[in-house]
Amino acid sequence: MASEGSTVTRRYNYLLPLLRSPMYTIGAAFLVFLVVVAASNVLTGEYTPEQFIQQLIFGLSQGSIYSLIALGYTLVYGILFMINFAHGEVFMAGAYMGFFTIYGFQQSGFLQEHTFLALLGTLIAGMLASVVVAVLLERIAYRPLRNAPRLVPLITAIGASITLQELFKLLFGASARRFPDIKLYVFQSLFEGASCETLRGETICRDGIDIVSGIYTINLLGMELTIRPISFVVFFVSLAIMIALWFFIQRTKTGRAMRAVAEDKNTAALMGINVDRTIVTTFVLGALLAGAGAVLFSMIPGNGQIESRMGFFPGIKAFTAAVIGGIGNVPGAMFGGLFLGVAESVGPSILGLSNQLKDVVSFGLLVLVLIFRPTGFFGEVLSEEKV
């Protein structure tokens, strides 16, 4: 009898959570509602496949930037169990440095002459600036609090975030800056006269595809799609950086040391690992990604307002992404960022909402994820010991 009883329970296991908490019921009802609305918009033709593909591409590029930033949150959380709320400012520092670098390149004509090298230089400069800020942050704000109760560094992080914002405002003023117009034509022999521009009624065509500022209309399987190559550039550059990070964490000695320190600092020290240096390495890695994300973000035409508070929104989005993926989990942060980017790009219009409501969509998603999987998609249940 007892065994029969348990099979019955097991069969209806998936219903138990619904009974367990009214939040589950509300969440589930809301989820069903969203799916129904989205499905009806798709079926009635309110939402077209063209829209979907365009928004998917845009969402993946935006999301890959979220992933880059989210990885910084998750790496630091994985090793110190603290949320580095100043990570958005590490991102902001990268954008500023990127701006000054590319502005210098533009003034000297290097940007126009060697656009690719100039962009590469800008990317590297942005990454380095972020690293400097992150290392100072760790050294000055967090290391003295290594053994403090967990709430203390958290508050400090918020303080550091505000301090950095004000410091940058003081240094560089409150005005918003923007990357100059960049044109980078590639595949010139493949696409002869593909890039046309109309200025004062005069149409000029150039060879190749402008992968930074260009907008192209293409026909694919009978669909007319408007594509911005920058989306692909951002996505694939981010992907390459993330693969490099994954390789570093999994395959190198330092990466192994990072994972060991994340699990048990004392034992790691007993193995001869320099725990402090490993923690700095973690901050450096997070900052490299954030700096790269900042330059990519600022490169996207119409995106890059560079000012002292620019880190806040990408930062909070990336933090959301890290939580959705499971904070502390590296693949989780990668996935969470892409998921959030696509969700807030596709979400509003598939639900028939204004695009201005994209933040409602992403934070609404966060609430849903926290209801059904409080540890995030890839998160593990924390053991008592770790807590």
Added chain:
Amino acid sequence: MALLEVQDIHSYYGKIHALKGISITVEQGEIVTLIGGNGAGKSTTLNTICGIVRAAEGRILLEGEDITKTPPHEIVARGIVQSPEGRKIFTRLTVRENLEIGAFKRNDLAGIKKDMEYVFERFPRLKERQNQLGGTLSGGEQQMLAMGRALMAQPRILLLDEPSMGLAPLLVEAIFDVIEYLNKENGTTILLVEQNALMALGVAHRGYVLQSGYITHSGIASDLQNDPKIIEAYLGG
């Protein structure tokens, strides 16, 4: 000059005065054991030597050089390695990665490879499971891994904290075999903390008996084994 000299150290765990003047000498090539009941201060002694717990008073000398204030990772670089109590293997690293972490301070790839092969030969279970996560191993296998990891470090002085805890008798013997092998073949000096005082005194040259932060007895292992007071208190005689 003794290889390792602990001079009158005092250590605190929070407000608890755990060590109240411990002095230990370990000569090159010896196996020295620390025995004593729970809370006697055995693990604290090892942790103080490793720099994980800071000595409030007293000095620790390695070949006459003061290492009392040296950070833990540099102490490892100087050849003192602890295999901590409760195994403490990295559960989210694979078995092989755990062994590689053991050799973190070494750069002689050929030597690391050779030691890895020795560990796998000694503990075939580890070889079978080298790509599994450490957390998926059984308790005994984890202890083998902890021993293997310590061995990979090629320490001059190996500090072993309760290597036989919670193991089946057959495994306990395997672990003690490795301890003797390391001492005889590799010339590793060993400081061994054990609950199993009988086994420990069996392999050790000398021993210290700890009780609530003090050393109460010390001497040649065979003498301690025959001391009626110690037999009564620790050897279940």
